[in-house]
Amino acid sequence: MVIVGGGPAGMAAALSAAEAGGKSILLLERAPFLGGILNQCIHTGFGLEYFGKVLTGPEYAQFFIDRIGVNRQIEVSCRSFVVDLTSNKELTYLKPNGVETVRAKALIMATGCREKTREMIPISGTRPAGIFPAGLAQQLINMEGMMPGKEVVIIGSGDIGLIMARRFTLEGARVKAVIEIESTTKGLTRNVVQCLHDFDIPLYFNHKVKKIFGKDRVEKVRVMRVNADFSELPESAFDIECDTVLISVGLIPENELIEMAGVKIDRKTNTPVSSELNLTSIPGLFVCGNSYKVYDLVDKVTQDSEKAGQMAAEYLLKNK
Amino acid sequence: MICIECPKGCQLTVSSNEKGEISVQGNECKKGARYGIEEATHPVRILTSTIRTSGLSVAMLPVRTDKAIPKSRLFEGMEEIRLIQVNKPVQAGEILKPNFLGIEGVNLIATRSIE
Numbered sequence: 001m002v003i004v005g006g007g008p009a010g011m012a013a014a015l016s017a018a019e020a021g022g023k024s025i026l027l028l029e030r031a032p033f034l035g036g037i038l039n040q041c042i043h044t045g046f047g048l049e050y051f052g053k054v055l056t057g058p059e060y061a062q063f064f065i066d067r068i069g070v071n072r073q074i075e076v077s078c079r080s081f082v083v084d085l086t087s088n089k090e091l092t093y094l095k096p097n098g099v100e101t102v103r104a105k106a107l108i109m110a111t112g113c114r115e116k117t118r119e120m121i122p123i124s125g126t127r128p129a130g131i132f133p134a135g136l137a138q139q140l141i142n143m144e145g146m147m148p149g150k151e152v153v154i155i156g157s158g159d160i161g162l163i164m165a166r167r168f169t170l171e172g173a174r175v176k177a178v179i180e181i182e183s184t185t186k187g188l189t190r191n192v193v194q195c196l197h198d199f200d201i202p203l204y205f206n207h208k209v210k211k212i213f214g215k216d217r218v219e220k221v222r223v224m225r226v227n228a229d230f231s232e233l234p235e236s237a238f239d240i241e242c243d244t245v246l247i248s249v250g251l252i253p254e255n256e257l258i259e260m261a262g263v264k265i266d267r268k269t270n271t272p273v274s275s276e277l278n279l280t281s282i283p284g285l286f287v288c289g290n291s292y293k294v295y296d297l298v299d300k301v302t303q304d305s306e307k308a309g310q311m312a313a314e315y316l317l318k319n320k
Numbered sequence: 321m322i323c324i325e326c327p328k329g330c331q332l333t334v335s336s337n338e339k340g341e342i343s344v345q346g347n348e349c350k351k352g353a354r355y356g357i358e359e360a361t362h363p364v365r366i367l368t369s370t371i372r373t374s375g376l377s378v379a380m381l382p383v384r385t386d387k388a389i390p391k392s393r394l395f396e397g398m399e400e401i402r403l404i405q406v407n408k409p410v411q412a413g414e415i416l417k418p419n420f421l422g423i424e425g426v427n428l429i430a431t432r433s434i435e
Contacts, residue, residue: 033378035432042368042382042431048326056368058382058432062412065433145372145380170369170398189329193322194365198391297327 001312002026002091002102004082004257005110007036008298009289009305011064013108016309018073022316025073026102028080028093034068035061037112038298040135040142043163045190049299060298085257089285105319106284106312109258110305111291113251118212121155121249125222128214134160134248141167149244153221154178155209159187159296161248166195176240178203179223181230188296209245210237218243253291261285269293278308284315321359325351334360364388367397371416373434374407381406382431385420393421401428409435 001022003010006029014027033039038046041057048054051063068074077095084092089104115133130149132140138160140146150173154161157180165175178196183205185192196203204223210232211222225236253270255263264273264281271293272280278288288308289301323330332346334356344356358364366388370380383404389397397420404416410430417428 039382039432042370042384044366044368044384045327054366056382056384056431059384059412062431062433142370142382143378143380145370170367170394172398188327189322190324190327193324193329198365 001106001108001316002028002089002104003108003110004028004091005036005112005289005291006031006034006076006078007110007112007289008038008061008064008301009112009291009308010036010108010110011061011068012302012305013110013286013288013309013312014074015064015067015071016306017108017313018071018309020310020313022106022309022313023073025075026104027068027074027076028082028091029076029078030081032078034065034076034078037135040139041163042142043167045188046298049297050302057298082257085261087262087282089261089282104284106316107286108308108312109255109285109287109291110289110308111254111257113253113290113294115160116247116250116252118245118247121247123155123209123212125212126214128212128216128218130214130218130243131212131245131247134158134164134246137164137244137246138167141171147171147173149173149218149242151176151242152244152246153209153223153240153242154246154248156180156248156250157185157187157192157203158248158250159191161246162187162191162195164246164248165201166199169199169201173244175199175201176242177201177223179207179209180205181208181226182206183228208232212245213239218245221245251290251294253294255287255291258282258285258287277304278311284312284319286312321356323347323352323355325349325355332356336360363391365391365394367394367401368431369398369401371401371404371406374405376406376409376434378432378434381410381434383416383428384431385426386429387426389421389423389426397421404428406430409433 038057038061046060082093089107152175220241225233278286288305368384412433415427420428
């Protein structure tokens with residue numbers, strides 16, 4: 001059995017598959033370590049359902065990392081990047097010392113999501129440095145120890161944007177505004193309180209960033225009010241000076257590999273067309289976690305990915 | 321106010337009578353009742369951040385206060401964290417600074433195991 005992705009979904013699937021009798025499980029992860037996105041989610045809010053505790057992302061991940069470390073049925077291969085997948089479940093992956101191939105009898109894809117970028121939402125203006133998807137800014141601060149900027153405007157009130165509003169502020173930056181095009185927040189209300197209200201960061205509903213200005217570096221953004229149908233009200237335009245713009249407008253499940261293999265994909269969501277949780281149009285090929293559908297809570301990812309692990313183990317038994 | 325103990329975000333109404341006794345309405349659980357009183361009298365938050373490591377396999381170590389600290393001291397906490405050195409392997413849960421900010425019973429702990 002091969003599992004692609006060593007984040008919360010892949011790790012839960014691996015442990016559950018091992019428990020269900022999966023004898024030889026290969027867990028592939030592109031980073032030098034397991035944990036996936038949880039490694040950069042240093043804030044609390046994880047594990048309330050699954051553990052009954054208030055945990056940070058890394059603490060939640062560590063529980064699974066430790067158990068995988070002592071499980072003889074699971075072989076972990078880090079720095080392993082899958083570049084090809086066939087309809088016969090043959091994978092090709094890159095490792096620092098070369099290229100490997102493996103034929104999976106059962107395959108679980110747990111490849112998570114990538115972020116929407118500035119180019120995917122219509123914002124006119126120049127293309128200066130200083131524009132980051134919010135998750136990339138999170139990675140730069142929390143994993144690399146870099147400060148992406150000092151005066152920030154955040155586009156989108158999803159959780160990642162809210163969390164980064166707090167993170168930037170605590171690290172000494174000034175977050176001038178969060179701009180949300182709809183009339184309500186996409187993120188959890190608790191994040192609006194503990195990330196924005198706590199620091200007096202203004203949240204503008206029914207507004208959009210119309211244009212970004214700046215030659216080499218962001219200099220300011222032009223913000224304007226919109227109607228419920230998103231039509232613009234140009235008289236309402238005002239400028240906010242800033243050197244950094246974060247984009248927090250949505251995630252895209254990473255399913256290019258299964259698409260390569262011929263799995264039926266729903267074009268609108270980029271997720272597999274599926275009759276039942278974790279199933280795809282190819283027997284023995286399962287998808288779990290954020291690449292199956294975008295989840296709000298990692299606790300639910302764990303629950304559903306455990307089911308995927310069980311299903312894959314059962315498939316192996318039935319198809320010796 | 322809105323409770324932040326869990327994703328539900330219940331709308332709380334916190335009031336006090338002439339005796340100064342505080343009551344909370346709108347909570348759906350015990351944690352909300354406790355949060356309402358605390359937030360009205362002495363608001364606290366858990367602080368999370370990162371520390372640059374030296375000589376280890378990962379560049380930044382994520383850390384947290386194991387219990388909530390006064391909301392008014394968050395930036396002071398960030399300054400304290402900046403002074404801590406991490407130059408040997410560490411286990412998740414390990415205490416990096418006991419009695420953080422001089423607060424009894426609150427420790428700054430590592431949230432990830434790093435070699």
